Amino acid sequence: MSLVRTVLLAAGVLLAGTLLLVWTILEPRGNILDDLPGYVAGALLSLAGVAALVGAVVQAVRRRRQPAPEPALVLDDSGFSAWGGLRVRWADVISWEVYRHHGLYELTAEERDPDEPDDTHEEVDELLVLVTVRHPDAILRRLDPEAREAYLDVEMNDEHGRRVEPRSPIRFGIDDLDAPADEVIAELERFSRMPPTSRPARPGPGQSDTGVR
The missing domain is CATH 1.20.58 (Methane Monooxygenase Hydroxylase; Chain G, domain 1)
Incomplete structure (x- = not known):
C-alpha cells in the first residue's frame, strides 16, 4: 500500500x-x-x-x-562507473567488446531445488561488456573486498558447459538497463571514442534478442 x-x-x-x-x-x-x-x-x-x-x-x-539506489551504469566524458563502486577512466581503457555469455553450469547439491531433483544444470544467457584496462589490479584494489571478489570471479562456461577464458575481469551487464542494448553500445562508443573490438552473434533459435526486457 x-x-x-x-x-x-x-x-x-x-x-x-x-x-x-x-x-x-x-x-x-x-x-x-x-x-x-x-x-x-x-x-x-x-x-x-x-x-x-x-x-x-x-x-x-x-x-x-535512505540513500538513492546506486545506478547500474554511468557514462561520462572521463570514464564510467558500474556496480560495486567500480570507476574506470577512458584513459585507462585499451579496448572493450560486447560478449554474449551463453553458458551452461552444473549446480552444486546446495544450489539444486529439492522439488526439482532432475534439474542439475543452469543455463545463463546474458549480454556483457568486457573492458580491457592497463592496470586492472589497481582499479579493483580500490573496491571493497566483496565487490572485488565478485569481479575477480570471472570463470565462464560456453553453452556446452566447457570453460572459456574471459579477456578481462572488468565487466558489466547491459541486458537489464533502462535503455535498449543497442543504445547502450552506441553511447559506449561515443563516450569512449573507440569502437568495440567485437559484437555479439545474433541470437539463435530459442534465444532472446539483445534488447533490454
Whole structure:
C-alpha cells in the first residue's frame, strides 16, 4: 500500500473513532454499561488511527533518509562507473567488446531445488561488456573486498558447459538497463571514442534478442 493511501486510511480510522466517541458522549443512553461499548470502540479506533499515522510518518522519514539506489551504469566524458563502486577512466581503457555469455553450469547439491531433483544444470544467457584496462589490479584494489571478489570471479562456461577464458575481469551487464542494448553500445562508443573490438552473434533459435526486457 502506498504511503498516501496509508495516511488517508489512518486518518479515516482516527476520524471514525473520534466521531464515535463524540456521539457517545453527546448522546448518552443513561446507563454507563450501555455506553461502554461505544467508548471502547471509539477509543480503539482512535488509537489504531493514531498508531497508523505515526507509522506512516516514521516510514516517510526513513525513506527520506535512505540513500538513492546506486545506478547500474554511468557514462561520462572521463570514464564510467558500474556496480560495486567500480570507476574506470577512458584513459585507462585499451579496448572493450560486447560478449554474449551463453553458458551452461552444473549446480552444486546446495544450489539444486529439492522439488526439482532432475534439474542439475543452469543455463545463463546474458549480454556483457568486457573492458580491457592497463592496470586492472589497481582499479579493483580500490573496491571493497566483496565487490572485488565478485569481479575477480570471472570463470565462464560456453553453452556446452566447457570453460572459456574471459579477456578481462572488468565487466558489466547491459541486458537489464533502462535503455535498449543497442543504445547502450552506441553511447559506449561515443563516450569512449573507440569502437568495440567485437559484437555479439545474433541470437539463435530459442534465444532472446539483445534488447533490454
